[in-house]
Amino acid sequence: MHRAHFPHRLLPWLLVAPQLLISAVFFYWPAGQALWQSMLREDAFGLKSTFVGFANFRRVLSDPAWLNAIQVTAVFSLLTAFFSMAIALFLAVQAEKVVRGRAFYRTLMIWPYAVAPAIAGMLWLFMFNPSFGTLAWPLRQLGIRWDPLLDGEQAMTLVVAAASWKQISYNFLFFVAGLQAIPRSLLEAAAIDGASARRRFWTITFPLLAPTTFFLLVVNSVYALFDTFGIIHAVTGGGPGKSTETLVYKVYNDGFVNLRFGDSAAQSVILMGIVIALTAFQFKYIERKVHYG
Amino acid sequence: MAEISLRDVRKSYSGLEVIHGVDLEIADGEFVVIVGPSGCGKSTLLRMVAGLEEITAGEIAIGGRVVNRLEPRERDIAMVFQNYALYPHMTVRENMAYGLRIAKLSKAEIEERVARSAKMLELGQLLDRKPRQLSGGQRQRVAMGRALVRNPAAFLLDEPLSNLDAKLRVQMRLQIKELQRTVRTTSIYVTHDQVEAMTLADRLVVMNAGVAEQIATPAEIYDRPATTFVAGFIGSPAMNMLPARGLGDALEVAGQRLAVPAPAGRDLILGIRPEHLHPAGPEEPGFELHVQAVEWLGADAFAHGSLADGTDLVLRTPGKAPVRERDRLKVAPDAAALHLFDAGTGRRL
Numbered sequence: 001m002h003r004a005h006f007p008h009r010l011l012p013w014l015l016v017a018p019q020l021l022i023s024a025v026f027f028y029w030p031a032g033q034a035l036w037q038s039m040l041r042e043d044a045f046g047l048k049s050t051f052v053g054f055a056n057f058r059r060v061l062s063d064p065a066w067l068n069a070i071q072v073t074a075v076f077s078l079l080t081a082f083f084s085m086a087i088a089l090f091l092a093v094q095a096e097k098v099v100r101g102r103a104f105y106r107t108l109m110i111w112p113y114a115v116a117p118a119i120a121g122m123l124w125l126f127m128f129n130p131s132f133g134t135l136a137w138p139l140r141q142l143g144i145r146w147d148p149l150l151d152g153e154q155a156m157t158l159v160v161a162a163a164s165w166k167q168i169s170y171n172f173l174f175f176v177a178g179l180q181a182i183p184r185s186l187l188e189a190a191a192i193d194g195a196s197a198r199r200r201f202w203t204i205t206f207p208l209l210a211p212t213t214f215f216l217l218v219v220n221s222v223y224a225l226f227d228t229f230g231i232i233h234a235v236t237g238g239g240p241g242k243s244t245e246t247l248v249y250k251v252y253n254d255g256f257v258n259l260r261f262g263d264s265a266a267q268s269v270i271l272m273g274i275v276i277a278l279t280a281f282q283f284k285y286i287e288r289k290v291h292y293g
Numbered sequence: 294m295a296e297i298s299l300r301d302v303r304k305s306y307s308g309l310e311v312i313h314g315v316d317l318e319i320a321d322g323e324f325v326v327i328v329g330p331s332g333c334g335k336s337t338l339l340r341m342v343a344g345l346e347e348i349t350a351g352e353i354a355i356g357g358r359v360v361n362r363l364e365p366r367e368r369d370i371a372m373v374f375q376n377y378a379l380y381p382h383m384t385v386r387e388n389m390a391y392g393l394r395i396a397k398l399s400k401a402e403i404e405e406r407v408a409r410s411a412k413m414l415e416l417g418q419l420l421d422r423k424p425r426q427l428s429g430g431q432r433q434r435v436a437m438g439r440a441l442v443r444n445p446a447a448f449l450l451d452e453p454l455s456n457l458d459a460k461l462r463v464q465m466r467l468q469i470k471e472l473q474r475t476v477r478t479t480s481i482y483v484t485h486d487q488v489e490a491m492t493l494a495d496r497l498v499v500m501n502a503g504v505a506e507q508i509a510t511p512a513e514i515y516d517r518p519a520t521t522f523v524a525g526f527i528g529s530p531a532m533n534m535l536p537a538r539g540l541g542d543a544l545e546v547a548g549q550r551l552a553v554p555a556p557a558g559r560d561l562i563l564g565i566r567p568e569h570l571h572p573a574g575p576e577e578p579g580f581e582l583h584v585q586a587v588e589w590l591g592a593d594a595f596a597h598g599s600l601a602d603g604t605d606l607v608l609r610t611p612g613k614a615p616v617r618e619r620d621r622l623k624v625a626p627d628a629a630a631l632h633l634f635d636a637g638t639g640r641r642l
Binding site for chain 2: 186188192203208
């Protein structure tokens with residue numbers, strides 16, 4: 001590496017200052033606040049707070065509602081990440097085969113990404129609300145007892161569908177780019193070697209897409225954990241009961257609805273830990289299987 | 294092992310025909326090279342045999358079986374690509390075994406075949422490496438090995454050496470030739486390099502603009518080119534082409550009368566290879582050549598110059614011959630090695 005030389009010692013600091021400032025204001029400061037707040041207990045009127053050490057953490061970790069949220073989050077995140085990636089990959093592979101109007105299809109596929117999470121949630125709500133949803137009636141005609149307001153599993157299906165749908169475009173975009181980076185001659189060679197289309201996909205295309213898939217796995221896990229608050233809030237509000245209350249939703253609920261700041265802060269600190277651990281795990285164990293061309 | 298036959302094979306892309314009906318019969322075990330400038334359709338033709346491009350019209354048969362409608366995998370062929378197309382995530386061994394696994398051969402059989410091919414191509418040390426850990430020449434050999442293990446009815450090679458440096462190319466050329474001699478598998482080899490074409494081919498197909506201009510042995514192509522295109526494409530430096538006019542019992546060219554019988558009153562092109570010109574004797578009719586540049590190659594030299602009427606001419610002389618720039622010398626063609634073409638059609642008379 002070539003060492004850069006600056007005419008003035010201050011200049012490099014000035015150049016990185018905007019980035020540092022943004023990180024400091026929007027990450028380190030609030031994260032530090034959360035860390036501090038997670039060790040405080042506020043009285044009912046918000047007049048004074050007492051330092052309680054790890055008491056908040058102890059309470060959160062032994063709270064059955066929080067353990068339930070962990071389970072809900074795991075189910076929700078796995079399903080969302082899986083379906084949004086699997087469907088996006090399928091669509092990307094199909095779009096590759098289209099010769100005429102390829103750009104048109106691609107553009108259509110990318111549109112949902114421009115829809116804000118809350119609006120995406122409302123869209124799905126309007127389609128599937130048991131009383132006024134456009135598609136709720138046909139579902140019931142098909143003999144399905146469609147009632148996500150009472151049935152926790154149906155509510156989960158609905159938020160997973162909405163959250164996946166929202167993310168499919170993003171994944172699609174990356175998969176299309178990944179597919180285009182695979183030389184055609186490799187697939188032709190495999191075809192001549194006797195591989196059927198299905199086999200070519202699983203033995204050539206899929207392994208060579210691994211860098212893209214891995215990147216999307218990390219991004220989608222983080223998306224499912226954090227960015228789906230808007231959708232859950234709009235579609236189910238965490239209900240019925242607590243069947244769609246994910247960790248992020250619970251942080252919001254406890255902090256801003258129930259005003260239990262200490263608990264909420266402790267939960268967000270734990271959540272941060274979980275995401276860091278998950279990402280570290282993905283990089284350490286899954287990335288090993290990734291072949292970078 | 295199989296013979297391959299192409300009967301009036303055509304290819305069009307949205308109405309525009311790019312291959313205009315090629316007929317070619319390849320015998321079992323024969324090594325045929327398709328040569329031509331880029332864009333002449335040679336790769337397209339090969340890809341049609343492979344099944345990677347659809348055939349618009351005509352018929353292709355491999356081993357007596359028409360394959361027009363068959364998938365590449367049903368054609369029992371192996372192909373070597375210009376960029377080798379090795380599977381980057383697999384080791385050399387896995388690359389070679391890929392087709393065999395699909396064919397559901399037994400583990401022992403796969404092992405044995407890979408070992409045998411690896412030995413033929415000196416790949417033994419490299420079996421556990423990934424393609425990116427190999428040099429260009431090694432990758433090329435792996436690509437050959439992957440074709441070889443399958444023991445197919447035919448090999449199709451699409452410019453397999455054009456990504457290698459000059460020295461390696463010569464080495465691999467010899468190796469490919471030797472290999473083909475050993476396994477005697479019918480092969481079609483596409484190249485734009487005339488040296489590769491001449492040295493490898495049992496028979497040569499010279500293509501130009503979607504048409505097979507001539508199909509013959511390298512010697513015949515060199516000695517009796519069928520068209521001015523073939524004459525100009527094969528041979529380096531290219532054959533001299535002089536506008537001429539037939540006089541019945543003689544030929545008028547560049548203001549000279551040559552005692553060569555030629556149809557009276559016809560516009561012709563006289564082709565003379567650079568090595569078929571020699572310094573003229575005092576009484577001999579010849580051309581006055583004004584030498585403008587001399588390329589000295591050691592064993593021989595090429596003198597580039599022009600005639601009085603401005604026609605360019607190249608002369609090959611022994612390396613030690615005292616030809617210098619700005620020399621004026623009289624040269625005469627070897628009467629036995631002249632080529633006459635019709636000026637209108639470009640066909641040989």
